[in-house]
Amino acid sequence: MECAPHRMWKKLMALVLSLVMMAVMLPGALAVDLNVDAGFYFKQSRGGTCTLASAAMMLRRRAFLDGLTDWTDVTENSVRGSAWSGGLAHSFNYNAMQVGYATLPSGTEAKKQTLIQLLAEHPEGIVLYDRSRPHAVLLTDYTDGVFYCSDPAGSVSLGRVPISAASISIAGASCYWYITSDQNSVTASPDSLRLEGMHYPVNIRTGKGMSVSGIAASASNAVLTEVEVVILDANDQTVQSAE
Template sequence: MKKIITVLSLTMIVFVMFASVPSYAGTDPLVSETTYYTEETDYIPGDCILTATRMMIRRAAIMNGKTGWDKITNEVLRPEATTMDGCLLSDFCFESEGMIYRIGFGTFSGTTDAERIGEFEALLREHPEGIVVHGDWAASTGTHGVLVVGVEGGEVYAVDASYNMGIFSEGIQKWSDTTMLEPSLVTRYWYISSITKTVEKPKPVPAATYYFNILRCA
């Protein structure tokens, strides 16, 4: 009887462990920690937004059936996405495996956490690969940005470069588990405005391109 009780107890423990795993956990590239991990040699202090943008493009590549998504690194993306002094462009194109990903920029209008989360949800319905959000002093580390990939039951899920580099490899986490503070503190976002094949000519980038200095990131 004692052995039976022990087996049942172990079974219950295993069940609880698996039941408590978030729906994002798994080995699929979209949810694998490997997709979001950044080698320290590929990261320059202040690369939080660039790194989040790289993650976003990787997700889009995976969703489009591309297998070379792991070749999309900060080093490869940097020349296309930033200026010489380390500023992330608000409008740029990046080409990989015969696809051109165009990145756009926007600002949030809501003032409360609920309004901001609602804006996240609306954007994610159009951009399931995720959106890069950023704000001045929006994190415990200061000015920072992360990739938001989903909202479930009012809970925001994001990927934070701070927890996916070096000894950390957390992958997708609840917003509350990242370094970010209240959602309402993020004021701007980047997203993939279009994806076209290389043979197609993308719309020209406007002459007046605004950008944000990523060197202020933590």
């Protein structure tokens, strides 16, 4: 029978190996700053489709992170058939990406903390909705103490703007849509190493922790024997690595 310290060591090593396996070979898009607009954003096609447009921008950014070459084909019109029926469905699937719905806590500070955590887990962003307006935006990131978003309303500047310049506020927001699972492969070849359903932060502050989850799958009839993980700085230089 194994002693307790030995069992704990084996569990710890299993956890470390699991994290290494899940973090290996993140997509090339990860090295790109999502705060730089590569063509992610657009305006809603008509009144009343702010939720649909925001969801399409969210899915477009996720497809970009997944390394899908047709990410620019994700549009309000292409998502409509899967997600729209007089309003944005609370749950829908688009191109192997599952979207779900949830409500926010009532207090402003509690909302802020919830949204900060959500954005750390969802670099593609979340659809933030204010029922009192009513209006929705794509909340993209929380950087240097500021929430940023893309507002599909025609009266707001195109692209990523501070939430203070948008049609809604964090205090007034009531609920959100987010990608609950993603089955797309991050590699172009179906018979190579694949990462599926990955969640990871795009930007990591020095001294801050991070969470990574997902599934690593090797090519058919192949065995993974070695992996390497790297963290890059803003200039794509390695600041930490492990094999």
